[in-house]
Amino acid sequence: MENSQKLAGKIALVTGGNSGIGLATAQRFVAEGAFVFITGRRQAELDAAVQSLGNQAFGIQGDVSKLADLDRAIAVIKEQKGRLDVLFANAGIAEFAPLDAVTEAQYDRQFDINVKGLFFTVQKALPLLPDGAAIILMASIVGIKGFEANSVYSATKAAIRSFARTLTSDLKARRIRVNAISPGPIETPGLNGILDTPEQVAQFKAQMVSAVPLGRVGDADEIAKAVVFLASDDSSFVTGAELFVDGGMAQV
């Protein structure tokens, strides 16, 4: 991995940093010179991820949809580093189901984690963010496109696209940049767990790929590189934007 030190000396938080896109981004952040806090729900995965990141990372177990867990995570960061230059609000879940099979529990879980969890992660982190900090919100291509059997997940991601714009206004006095990133289909444990059977997942991936001009699923590191751009001074005049890293899906 190239190492251009674009984030030298920065303190970052990646929620859901123990798997998939979050872990790939934490790896990039460390390679670029940042110290990274990662959060995740499962302690064993978190420990393994921290170990793979070396001594420039610290893991905090917790659920983003629980405000007490968020308070605890922010308190740990405050105690250890005193500030947060980059916040990547990435944690999220997807549970696809045909319209007539969606349960109330699935609906509530996705909104609780993806929307409420993301919003309060930002709110709770605010006291630690210096003027000029960067916030990146994990949205998705499905926030602007309709695909079968994912109406609830897609609605959560559409809400996140909206947050990127409204938070930009809320934080303008402090010159904090807020941008959304919207990946197309990316090979991760999350993508492989969205439907009940491997056959259903394969069918879904084929449906997605047929809508990707570049004709393939993306790699988590291809998202991580874009997040580094939004986190670093390379994007110093970019805020309130949504970066599609989707093989061209948004354009067709």
Ligand code: NAD
């Ligand atoms: P993943 O399942 O590999 O990673 C998800 C991460 O979120 C894990 O670290 C998990 O611990 C964490 N997480 C989930 N619920 C949590 C909670 N309640 N509290 C704290 N952490 C929680 O999946 P991924 O594909 O890497 O997904 C990461 C983000 O990217 C998600 O927001 C997802 O919606 C988004 N996304 C993924 C794709 C894709 O195709 N993989 C495409 C667009 C957007």
